[in-house]
Amino acid sequence: MSRIHHPPPEAFELTRMLHALSDPVRLEVVRSLARNGEQTCAALDGDRPKSTMSHHFRVLRDSGLVETRGERTAHLNRLRREEVEARFPGLLDAVLRPES
């Protein structure tokens, strides 16, 4: 929690979001969130250190792709599908195709 800030859709920047999506680890996280809905950070690390994942989640949050809800001790992450779709229509669909 604390200084976790989520930008409003008007503040989304395309290049920032594309950069966030251009990392294999983060892209896999986004796909898992799209497939399985809300998940904790722990469920999404691929045996990677927590500090590494925390960094990736921060990049995803700053871009607007992910919202982290600090419920209880475990944080829940969700994909901001509607907001991203409204701001950059078609982008998520293109990136989430299984064969991509």
Next chain:
Amino acid sequence: MSRIHHPPPEAFELTRMLHALSDPVRLEVVRSLARNGEQTCAALDGDRPKSTMSHHFRVLRDSGLVETRGERTAHLNRLRREEVEARFPGLLDAVLRPES
């Protein structure tokens, strides 16, 4: 000329292409090519040094977004629209929207 290689669509990698698109200069180049068709490198530099633009064009080529045709002394660049669309449907449309 020389070692300019253009990957076939099967070799396109999504993360690589997203990274190529995540730079403001390169995104502007891609948009200009989409809007105006084939253009030389000189027509696309924004008063940036040639070596800088050459670097960006190489990133764009390696990702599969741009094809450079070495006709005469001036090289012509074109957006590989159909190939990108076939490999990652919807991606270019999403990125080329004017309001993005």
Next chain:
DNA sequence: TCGCTTGTTCGAATAATCTCGAACAAGCAC
């Protein structure tokens, strides 16, 4: 309270990217 769990933050090392001047290659005109 103590211990356990989940994530964040800090700091540092490593790696990758971006930028740009200088030198080079190739085509064209004269």
Next chain:
DNA sequence: GTGCTTGTTCGAGATTATTCGAACAAGCGA
């Protein structure tokens, strides 16, 4: 040939990303 133009390549510097251990904060249960 010389000169001019267009781009590439090389090299270096500066900036930014990525990775990860260590320390920290906060919630929950015994």
